[in-house]
Amino acid sequence: MNRWQYALTRILQMIPTLLVIMVLVFAMVRLLPGDPAVAILGDRVTDQAVARVHKELGLDKPLPVQFWYFLERVARGDLGTSINLKVPVTQLIADRMPVTLFLTLYAGVLAALLSVPAAVLSALKRGTWVDNLIRAIFQVGLSLPVFYLSLQLLGFFGARLHWFPVGGIGPTAASDLYYLFLPALSLGFYLAAILMRNLRSSILEVLDAEYVDFARAKGIRPRLVLFKHILRNALISTVTLFGLSVGQLMGGAVITETVFAIPGVGRLMVDAIFGRDYAVVQGLTLAFAVVIMVVFLLTDLAYSTLDPRTKVA
Amino acid sequence: MKRLTTLALALLATLVLGTTFAQQRGGQLVFGRYADSLFLDPVLNDANLDIWVLTNLYDPLLQPTADGKDVAPDLATAWSFSSDGLTLTLTLRDGIKFADGSPITAQDAKWSLDRARNPDNGIWNFTLAAIDSIDASGNKVIIHLKHPDPTIVPALSMFNAAIMPEKLFEAAKGSTDAEKAKAFAEHPIGSGPFVLSEWKRGSYMVITRNPYYWEKGTDGKALPYLDSIRFEIVPDDATRILKLQSRELDAAEFIPLSRVGELQKDPNINMELFPSTQVNSVLMNNRPTLPNGTPNPLSSLEVRQALNYATNKQALIQVVNFGIGTPMQSFMSTTTPYYVATRSYAYDLEKAKSLLAQAGFPNGFTVSALATAGSQNDLALLTALQSMWGEVGIKLKIEQLDAATKTERYRNNDFQMRTAGWTNDINDPSEITSYFAVYENIQSLHTGFKSAEIDKLFAESQQELDKTKRAEEYKQIQKIFMDAAPIVFLYETPYPVAIRKTVTGLNQIPLGNYIFKTAYKTTN
Numbered sequence: 001m002n003r004w005q006y007a008l009t010r011i012l013q014m015i016p017t018l019l020v021i022m023v024l025v026f027a028m029v030r031l032l033p034g035d036p037a038v039a040i041l042g043d044r045v046t047d048q049a050v051a052r053v054h055k056e057l058g059l060d061k062p063l064p065v066q067f068w069y070f071l072e073r074v075a076r077g078d079l080g081t082s083i084n085l086k087v088p089v090t091q092l093i094a095d096r097m098p099v100t101l102f103l104t105l106y107a108g109v110l111a112a113l114l115s116v117p118a119a120v121l122s123a124l125k126r127g128t129w130v131d132n133l134i135r136a137i138f139q140v141g142l143s144l145p146v147f148y149l150s151l152q153l154l155g156f157f158g159a160r161l162h163w164f165p166v167g168g169i170g171p172t173a174a175s176d177l178y179y180l181f182l183p184a185l186s187l188g189f190y191l192a193a194i195l196m197r198n199l200r201s202s203i204l205e206v207l208d209a210e211y212v213d214f215a216r217a218k219g220i221r222p223r224l225v226l227f228k229h230i231l232r233n234a235l236i237s238t239v240t241l242f243g244l245s246v247g248q249l250m251g252g253a254v255i256t257e258t259v260f261a262i263p264g265v266g267r268l269m270v271d272a273i274f275g276r277d278y279a280v281v282q283g284l285t286l287a288f289a290v291v292i293m294v295v296f297l298l299t300d301l302a303y304s305t306l307d308p309r310t311k312v313a
Numbered sequence: 314m315k316r317l318t319t320l321a322l323a324l325l326a327t328l329v330l331g332t333t334f335a336q337q338r339g340g341q342l343v344f345g346r347y348a349d350s351l352f353l354d355p356v357l358n359d360a361n362l363d364i365w366v367l368t369n370l371y372d373p374l375l376q377p378t379a380d381g382k383d384v385a386p387d388l389a390t391a392w393s394f395s396s397d398g399l400t401l402t403l404t405l406r407d408g409i410k411f412a413d414g415s416p417i418t419a420q421d422a423k424w425s426l427d428r429a430r431n432p433d434n435g436i437w438n439f440t441l442a443a444i445d446s447i448d449a450s451g452n453k454v455i456i457h458l459k460h461p462d463p464t465i466v467p468a469l470s471m472f473n474a475a476i477m478p479e480k481l482f483e484a485a486k487g488s489t490d491a492e493k494a495k496a497f498a499e500h501p502i503g504s505g506p507f508v509l510s511e512w513k514r515g516s517y518m519v520i521t522r523n524p525y526y527w528e529k530g531t532d533g534k535a536l537p538y539l540d541s542i543r544f545e546i547v548p549d550d551a552t553r554i555l556k557l558q559s560r561e562l563d564a565a566e567f568i569p570l571s572r573v574g575e576l577q578k579d580p581n582i583n584m585e586l587f588p589s590t591q592v593n594s595v596l597m598n599n600r601p602t603l604p605n606g607t608p609n610p611l612s613s614l615e616v617r618q619a620l621n622y623a624t625n626k627q628a629l630i631q632v633v634n635f636g637i638g639t640p641m642q643s644f645m646s647t648t649t650p651y652y653v654a655t656r657s658y659a660y661d662l663e664k665a666k667s668l669l670a671q672a673g674f675p676n677g678f679t680v681s682a683l684a685t686a687g688s689q690n691d692l693a694l695l696t697a698l699q700s701m702w703g704e705v706g707i708k709l710k711i712e713q714l715d716a717a718t719k720t721e722r723y724r725n726n727d728f729q730m731r732t733a734g735w736t737n738d739i740n741d742p743s744e745i746t747s748y749f750a751v752y753e754n755i756q757s758l759h760t761g762f763k764s765a766e767i768d769k770l771f772a773e774s775q776q777e778l779d780k781t782k783r784a785e786e787y788k789q790i791q792k793i794f795m796d797a798a799p800i801v802f803l804y805e806t807p808y809p810v811a812i813r814k815t816v817t818g819l820n821q822i823p824l825g826n827y828i829f830k831t832a833y834k835t836t837n
Binding site: 032033034035038041042043044045046049050056085086087092095096133138151154155158159162165166167171212258259260261263267268270274275276281 | 348351359360433436491495498513514515516545547548549551552553555556558559561619637673716717718720721722723724748754755758
């Protein structure tokens, strides 16, 4: 089985998983106490008005019927209409998902850019003051809550130095590299700390391996040894960790999006849950599930690229 | 040299003239909001988030006055009742147009009000329930009432009575009113000072100057002074304040009370505390038994009064609100028409203890209160009350629930106490009274409080056109309610809006509506 066949099989396997997720989220959001009709009409509303809205939204029908309508619509690519905002859920996701994905990706890239060189340096200079300093800095990253770091960065680099705007997103995708730098940094720093520790210990393990001594004995240039032999092997577990952490990054985006006033899906999800906006919660959960499963797939493919011994099948 | 001097003089002259101009026209005001509007339809909306913006896009026939106590002309210049009080005739202003240039007719007014009073449309139709039918004749709108209604004039100044363009609305896509409303709300056309021009949900909204707006400024030209307003959505309080201080925002709403003192000291910012109709209280379940069947100590009048006496409102204002707010002396705010300072329940621990003993609880009892999870104010308030009431033996347990769950609990009357805030939507005491004190509506905010006397007085006041008699009725209603103490009366708080000193004329009336039409920016 080659890589393309493997990818296709995995994509097909996503469908039953998505089905289970749909059942779970459909049930969970309805198990929550609280009524979407009351959420949109306000808490002073009379029972008749609530009943009327239930009828309009189809919430008066039995649950299996509601679920069937939901499945039917999803099969047609229609994720329903937001109860609170009265626009199609697909439109909301199309508007806001790119921002969150950009932020998450940006955070991931920054995390990688920070952690890889730091891990290499720290491992190669193990035991020296360089190693200790690097580890101390990243330890701070692990201990600081994301919102605290975010506010500090905003306050200092944004409000005081005016080097960066105080939150918000830019008018174009290119300008977002500037606008989203601080939020991506605060979101990615925590991940960088985790990745750095993991990579550092992987490298240390690999450094002791026989094939590294052999490569050096053969006279291969140190840089080549570093990249082709040491890093390539050490990165295997770190890449897996990175892939698994994407879900965490997307979750962390919620806080970052709130503090930095970024109109992404993290905030949308939180608002939808508090507002009991069933359609948005369901649709968004599906979207998240798809994104994360694709990331897992890419991680597995990357893993097999790094380590030719593993076969994708 | 001569050219340079002339140039310098010209520059100097422009600068001097520029700073002495009363209103400077043009420019964009950037306003920071804590959350985005949901749905911009005057009739079908429900949240303050929509209402406070809608009033800049749409005009009703009348508008509330800036002090919140009365009404003034808007699209209608004059109004008068027939001698039996059953017919109200309003005269439309000359030359008024919608934002697309089409004329506003009495037929548009009739259609808009008929839509607003339709019981199938939204939750605000009760304000216009007394209307039997409406006629449009020339420039006159003739409203026939089922019975005399003293609230109809203020009701016509409310946001849901906004005049919309019938032809444009009916031409919108969709077969039901709700569908057309959704389509129309994407590009709404009203007659207010501004028109919606851009809306990226959750991020920002831009409203631009309506060139056809009828009202004139002090310079004789049409309002508004500004070219546009940009609403930036910044949910985090700390971020919103940072953006204001770094000049990315010209104004920011809902400043946490803990930051007001700091912003008052900022030389670049006017920390406004606009008088509001916002009242805060702790509602109590007055019913004889609780849902689980056990007897409810709060059903006793002495217990409820004791709790009021055991509450040190001044201390609460200092601790919870950082000194901002005034203790309530009625269930309605001082800015509500017919408000009377009725009773204050001054802090008196001894009186509280003796009342509790009288009621059969000399050693107090345990009671639980619902708070909104994530609300700093709720937690601070209930924690302070916990220690205050502890001194008379009342053990208060705090239950933090998210807003929707809390709402579900109290709508099912499954609570002992809960925190509650209220703002009026209309310049008339009937709304707040029907919710707080009248059983029929929603059981007096689900407290279960019922007074036959208040119900009777209220029913009479709803048809009493004589202002003096109506004031007397409300005076009595307030006395009965305050004596019965169905709730713990706390304080009235203003709207905290921080505005940069480069902005003048931005106002918020007690109902909460933002008035942007008189706002302008100065360059220094």
